[in-house]
Amino acid sequence: MEHGTVTAEEIRDEVKRLIAEVTERTPEEIGDTASFTEELGVDSLMAMEVMVAVDKKWKINIPEEEFGQIRNVNDTVSVVQKHLGATA
Amino acid sequence: MSGTPKIFATGAGVISPIGAGVDEFAERLYAGCRGAGPSPLLGGDAVACEIRDFTPQQWLGNKGIRVLDRSARLLAVASQMTLSATGLVQPETGEGDPGLGLVCGTMFGSVHSITSFDWSGLTDGPRYVNPMEFPNTVINSPAGQAAIKFKLRGVNSTISAGLISGLYAVHYASEFLIFGRATALLAGGVEELCEESYLGLRKTEALSPRGEGEPFGKERDGVVAGEAAALLMLEAESRVRERGVRPIAQIAGFGTAQDAYKINGYRVRGTGAREAMEQALEAAGIGADAVGCVISGASGSRAGDEMEALSLEALFGARLEGIPVAAPKAAWGECLGASGALSVLAGVLSLERQAVPPTAGFRETPFPLRLSAAPQPFESDYALVTACSCDGGSAALVLKRVR
Numbered sequence: 265m266e267h268g269t270v271t272a273e274e275i276r277d278e279v280k281r282l283i284a285e286v287t288e289r290t291p292e293e294i295g296d297t298a299s300f301t302e303e304l305g306v307d308s309l310m311a312m313e314v315m316v317a318v319d320k321k322w323k324i325n326i327p328e329e330e331f332g333q334i335r336n337v338n339d340t341v342s343v344v345q346k347h348l349g350a351t352a
Numbered sequence: 353m354s355g356t357p358k359i360f361a362t363g364a365g366v367i368s369p370i371g372a373g374v375d376e377f378a379e380r381l382y383a384g385c386r387g388a389g390p391s392p393l394l395g396g397d398a399v400a401c402e403i404r405d406f407t408p409q410q411w412l413g414n415k416g417i418r419v420l421d422r423s424a425r426l427l428a429v430a431s432q433m434t435l436s437a438t439g440l441v442q443p444e445t446g447e448g449d450p451g452l453g454l455v456c457g458t459m460f461g462s463v464h465s466i467t468s469f470d471w472s473g474l475t476d477g478p479r480y481v482n483p484m485e486f487p488n489t490v491i492n493s494p495a496g497q498a499a500i501k502f503k504l505r506g507v508n509s510t511i512s513a514g515l516i517s518g519l520y521a522v523h524y525a526s527e528f529l530i531f532g533r534a535t536a537l538l539a540g541g542v543e544e545l546c547e548e549s550y551l552g553l554r555k556t557e558a559l560s561p562r563g564e565g566e567p568f569g570k571e572r573d574g575v576v577a578g579e580a581a582a583l584l585m586l587e588a589e590s591r592v593r594e595r596g597v598r599p600i601a602q603i604a605g606f607g608t609a610q611d612a613y614k615i616n617g618y619r620v621r622g623t624g625a626r627e628a629m630e631q632a633l634e635a636a637g638i639g640a641d642a643v644g645c646v647i648s649g650a651s652g653s654r655a656g657d658e659m660e661a662l663s664l665e666a667l668f669g670a671r672l673e674g675i676p677v678a679a680p681k682a683a684w685g686e687c688l689g690a691s692g693a694l695s696v697l698a699g700v701l702s703l704e705r706q707a708v709p710p711t712a713g714f715r716e717t718p719f720p721l722r723l724s725a726a727p728q729p730f731e732s733d734y735a736l737v738t739a740c741s742c743d744g745g746s747a748a749l750v751l752k753r754v755r
Binding site (some may be wrong): 285286288309310312313316317319320325 | 414415416418476479480481482483484487
């Protein structure tokens with residue numbers, strides 16, 4: 265994966281796809297600012313699954329404490345971009 | 353079991369290579385259908401009794417299936433069927449019933465989930481293993497997942513005892529009901545077909561090279577691997593009366609013994625198997641002369657089937673040739689930990705219909721057994737169900753007809 269070519273929209277689509285998969289919804293149902301835990305019912309195991317999938321997809325390494333701060337899709341996109349920037 | 357509460361089966365659920373649901377299963381079993389064929393799941397030239405095109409969504413809906421492995425899906429389907437058939441589906445909004453539980457037999461359990469979790473760690477690296485797959489790696493995961501899905505808050509146990517697991521689970525659940533520790537228990541077994549168990553069975557030369565299981569047959573050369581989930585709802589007599597439901601059979605007696613001989617071989621003289629059968633008859637309070645039919649666990653194994661035939665001969669003597677015997681693994685293959693539960697269901701159907709199912713494809717046997725490729729009628733209130741495991745364990749269960 266060429267990190268430099270990944271756009272914010274591509275990250276957003278992938279994150280929505282992952283959240284949709286673990287919460288058994290469609291990506292269209294996942295809002296940019298919807299709370300993972302309160303609005304979408306993401307539990308700790310689901311969150312771990314998404315974190316592992318995100319790390320694996322872009323070959324990055326988001327520390328757990330940083331991942332724990334993520335509340336919604338927008339947060340996730342920012343964190344992924346930050347780490348892609350760091351490894352690019 | 354005189355003096356102790358009677359335990360009844362009040363309904364069942366089954367998903368098997370010959371059909372899903374008790375009605376379809378019964379129809380195809382008695383029609384002599386066989387589940388063996390090329391296996392899309394295993395690929396290559398593998399022949400197996402596979403549940404083809406398995407789509408759990410039609411029973412379980414679309415939600416909550418994603419994280420379940422194949423075993424858990426199969427068991428959840430059988431649970432849903434059994435709960436529906438007995439009117440014991442728990443309301444979605446409630447907390448569930450603390451007297452309602454599940455006892456599940458399985459042999460290899462989660463071997464495929466364990467392997468795929470390990471494989472991911474080895475190939476992608478330990479950082480990238482999927483945490484959602486980890487709960488599936490324990491052997492009691494299917495029983496636990498079914499409990500969560502259907503709010504079964506009572507006893508939740510998994511019995512692993514080789515090929516006798518399914519029969520053992522029915523007994524274990526019965527004991528809990530006898531002791532008043534539960535009000536209704538789903539009991540039976542599950543086994544999924546997977547590459548790992550298939551390879552193990554092939555490498556230990558348990559599989560039929562021809563891909564044709566011929567239980568008790570003259571030309572038998574091994575088993576055909578199968579998969580299934582089968583459950584019975586068990587309830588004590590008082591509860592059956594209270595609910596006003598009609599039982600489908602009584603669980604009248606159980607016995608088990610170990611030959612303590614080899615980890616993967618039968619002791620052909622069959623002492624343990626005969627002892628298990630004698631114990632089951634004693635527990636049911638009947639003599640061998642009261643048994644009207646035998647649902648055998650014979651699978652096509654050269655040594656195993658011989659052992660079971662010798663045990664039956666030792667138990668019944670000259671009368672054996674007059675007792676209808678069915679070896680239904682000819683239909684559903686060797687379903688390992690689920691086999692016993694499937695056999696109990698075949699026993700229930702036999703008593704209801706007063707005819708044992710065909711031993712599908714039966715041609716010729718070297719043993720003095722009354723086998724047939726067609727259903728065989730009989731008149732009796734008792735059926736003997738047997739299971740003999742390649743690890744030396746044997747079990748037998750007596751079912752009594754409910755009129």
